[in-house]
Amino acid sequence: MIRKGSARLSPRALRQIHGNLVVGGGVTAAARLQPLRELLLACVVSFRGSMDYARKLFDGIPRPDLFMHNAMVRGYAHAGAPAAAFAVYRRMLEAAPLRPDGFTFCYLLRACAGFPGSCFAGCQVHGAVVKLGFLKDAYVRNALINMLAKCGDLRAACVLLDEAGEEDVVAWSAVIAGHAAKGDIDAARKMFDECQHKDIVCWNVMLGVYAKNGEMEKARELFDCAPEKDVVSWNTIINGYTVQGMLNHALEVFDEMRAAGWEPDEATIVSLLSCCADTGSLDAGSMIHQMHLEWRPWISIVVGNALVSMYAKCGDLHTAIEVFNTMKERDVWTWNSVIGGLTFHGQAEKSVQFFKKMLEERIYPNEISFLCVLGACSHAGLVEDGRKIFYLMKDKYGIEPNARHYSCIADMLGRAGLLNEAFTIVTNMRCKPSAVIWRTLLGACRTNGNMILGKFAREKLLNMNEDASGDYVLLSGIYASSGEWLGVETERRTMDRRGIRKVAGYAQIDRKSAGLSTP
Structure with missing residues (x-):
């Protein structure tokens, strides 16, 4: 059962299989090592970047073999956790001890590629590869x-x-991508033209280079010249257009x-839905939704999240x-x-x-979850809930609030007139308050006519070299509401002396969409 569909099993199903193995003694029985190997690999694949459950399973195995160590290294490499990958590698060498194989080094090099600070470790792996004869x-x-190309x-x-030879297209593609990562698109194109044995992967790499850099005319020209295409080719050009907000071009492709x-x-579907969401194209998004249902009557969590967001x-x-209600499986991003x-x-x-229902269903919220719900409490004046x-x-x-969370709570308390509490929270922040937070408090002081705290917030903004005209206008308004006309005059003269002019509000009409927007 695990072997046939391990990558498609849900985390809940994998936990049930794990439980059955434990009850049946499969975790300790040497005869059942193969199901345990397959379960561990399925956990690495199925939990979408989270290695916590796989780690618990791995640590519960008395004597994990080379396959199990490799599965963990692979999982951490794909999850972007190079330090954890190397910790498993060291355990494999010292505690087991086991001799690494080619898979071990492939996964370790994957862990090093593209992650800041991991290039030195990659050089050490390079030495081990040469020493053990895996080159x-x-x-x-x-x-x-x-790895070397991604590390620059x-x-x-x-x-x-040069040692690999001209026929190794994978190696050529890696170096082409490395030139592009350093911003040298011309060198990448030169290598692409020099490659004598281009396959579809090589074409897709060069196509991705142009698409990621926003050069969609060159990307389209290369796409049209490609001798063959696969779904990756189509997705690359579609995604390139969607990232640039060119929904019509993406739909044409x-x-x-x-x-x-x-x-x-x-x-394909997620890329198009994301563009529809960013451009507010509900009709196009609904059309894509209906088309997807015609192809697949069920909705995966990835497509479901994109649909809910759109x-x-x-x-x-x-x-x-x-x-949301029809999705059989939901994660924190669905709720967010x-x-x-x-x-x-x-x-x-x-x-x-x-948000409360999400907590009841034991979905672990992240900082985005709290940012969304705190924003709701701020705008609706739900002080107690906030x-x-x-x-x-x-x-x-155990999530440390960042400046955006503090901005929400300061805005909520300021709107409710609880300025002293708002200032107390802001002044005790672990991170440095941003100009947005002080400006939020200054606006609250204007609304509530608190001149003392308003001056304090304004001084903080001045210390940050913030000379926005709106700050002067807000403090001037605080003085005016308190009848301090001398203060009003002082602020106006300061603006004149510094050459600061109040920015006039305006509305812009887009004739194409017949919409009204205010910047």
Whole structure:
């Protein structure tokens, strides 16, 4: 059962299988090592970057073998945790002890590639590869070339490329991507043109170089010249257009893709839905939703999250919640999309209700969850709820608030007239208060006519070299509301002396969309 569908099993199903193995004695029985290996690998694959459960399973195995160590190194490499990957590697060498194989080095080099501070460790792995004679292994050599290219050591990568030969397209593709990562697109294109044995992967790498750098005309030209295409080729050009906000172009390529007989995958759908969300194109997003249902009657958590986010950002909260309710599996990002959408569109009470329901279902909130719900409490004046959630964030979940969280709580207390409490919280922040926070408090002082605290906030802004015209206007308004006309005159003269002019408000009409927006 594990072998046939381990990558498709849900975390809940994997926990049930683990429980059955424990009850049946499978964790300690040597005869059942193979199911245990497959379960560990399935946990690494299925928990989407979180290695906590896989680590608990691994630590519970008395004598894990090389396959199990490699599975953990692989998981940490894909999760972006190079330090943890090397910790498992050291345990494998010292505690087991086991001799690493080619898979070990491929995963370790993957852990080093592209992560700041890991290039020195990558050089150490390079030495171990040479010492143990794995440089002749094409997979290890290509992983090494990829690591060196991503770490910016293109000279060493090219030396290994010469040893690999012209027919090793994977190595060529890695060096092409390395030149692009350093911003040298011309050098990347030169290497691409010099490659004599280009395969579809090489074409896709060069296509991705242009798309990631926003050079969509060159990307489209290269795409049209490609001798063959796969779903990655189509997704790369579609994603390039969506990142640039060019939804119409992306939809045109999407139509071409279907006309050519290619079935869009989840990456295609998520990319298009994200662009629809960013551009507010509800009609296009709904059309893509219906098309996806025609291809696949079920919705995965990845597509479901994109759909919920798109509908919420476009203001169709009814459909967003409808999709949310039909999803068989939900994670913290699913909940965040609904909570944030309700907050943005003024349904603060419902946003808080969803947040509480998320906690009841034992979904662990992250800092985005708290930012969304605190924003709801701020705009709706839900002071008691806001206080409880703010301290819950620190005391129960151990999440240290950042400047945006403090800005929300300061705005909430300021709107409620609780200026002293707001200033106390801000002055006791662990991080340095930003100009946004002091400006929020200055605005609250203007609303509540508190001249003393308003002057204090203004002084903080001046110390930060913030000379926005709105700050002078706010403090001038505080003086005016208190009848301190001398203070009003002083602020106006200060603005004149520093050459600061009040920015006039204006509205802009976009004739294409017939919409009214205010900057």
